Amino acid sequence: MKARILIAGVGNIFLGDDGFGVEVAQSLSRRQLPESLAVKDFGIRGFDLAYTLLDPWEAVIIVDALPRGEAAGTVYVVEPDLAQLSAASSADTAINPHGMDPVRVLNLAASLGTIAARVLVVGCEPLDFGDEIEGRMGLSAPVQAAVEDAATTIMDLAARILSIKDAPANELNSVQLETLER
Numbered sequence: 001m002k003a004r005i006l007i008a009g010v011g012n013i014f015l016g017d018d019g020f021g022v023e024v025a026q027s028l029s030r031r032q033l034p035e036s037l038a039v040k041d042f043g044i045r046g047f048d049l050a051y052t053l054l055d056p057w058e059a060v061i062i063v064d065a066l067p068r069g070e071a072a073g074t075v076y077v078v079e080p081d082l083a084q085l086s087a088a089s090s091a092d093t094a095i096n097p098h099g100m101d102p103v104r105v106l107n108l109a110a111s112l113g114t115i116a117a118r119v120l121v122v123g124c125e126p127l128d129f130g131d132e133i134e135g136r137m138g139l140s141a142p143v144q145a146a147v148e149d150a151a152t153t154i155m156d157l158a159a160r161i162l163s164i165k166d167a168p169a170n171e172l173n174s175v176q177l178e179t180l181e182r
Contacts, residue, residue, distance in 0.1 A: 003038035004058040005158050006117075008049055010042045010102060011064055016136040017072075017126030017143045020150075021063035024122070027151045037158055046105045053109040057117035059161050061154055062102050065143070066123020073142030074125040075150050077157065080106060082115055120157060122150055 009025025011018045025041040033039065042049045053060060066076055080103070102121060109115055124146045130136025139147070 002035075004036045005038070005161060006052065006055075006057050006060045007037060007039045007063065007154055007158070008042050008052070008060060009040070009063045010044070010049065010105075012044050012135075014130075014135045014137060016128050016130035016138070017124070017140055018065050018129050019139060020065045020124045020126065020143055020147070023139060023144070023147050024063045024150045024154070027147055028154065031151070031155075034158075034162075036162055046101070046108070050105045050109040050112065053106070053115050053117065053119070054113045059118040059120065059158075060115075061157060062119065062121045063150065063154065064102055064121065064123050065126040065129075066121065067126055068123070070125045071142070072125050072127035072140060073146040075146050075153060076121075076123045076125070077153065078121045078123060080119055080121060082106070082110070082119060118161070122154055122157070124150060 007025065007028060009021035009023075009028075011021040013019035013022050022041050022043060025039050028039045029041075040052075042052075049062075066078070068074075068076060070076075106115070106119065124143055127140035127142055128136070138144075
């Protein structure tokens with residue numbers, strides 16, 4: 001069976017909590033996963049992720065640090081409005097090939113073709129990204145504590161999406177999104 005859901009861990013491991021998505025991808029890679037799931041650590045390779053988003057996935061779950069003003073370690077599930085991407089200006093598609101900004105990656109992918117998959121972002125409220133010049137290796141304690149919660153949330157989301165196997169695409173909207181707090 002071909003993988004139908006991509007779980008894409010993103011982030012820079014040299015910038016403290018920005019490495020959250022990479023840590024979650026590593027955690028998931030150590031689990032026994034169904035063949036319908038593919039886990040990939042994209043790190044800071046935005047171009048790779050943009051092109052991969054154009055592949056025929058049922059869903060793509062992007063995992064990243066996601067500052068939203070809540071307590072550090074809060075895990076969010078957000079569904080970006082892909083319809084808004086078609087209105088993106090060319091400035092929004094300019095990305096650093098050695099950096100990762102999921103919104104710009106989505107804009108770039110939309111400018112290259114059609115994103116047919118449902119896209120969800122599982123994010124974690126970061127505490128810090130380390131020193132401005134030197135960064136920091138490793139996650140802060142509250143973000144590290146959220147890694148397994150995020151991995152479990154992703155597995156639950158994937159199971160719910162896969163349980164609607166042969167349903168029309170609009171029925172995938174019935175998968176409920178959640179916010180988890182540590």
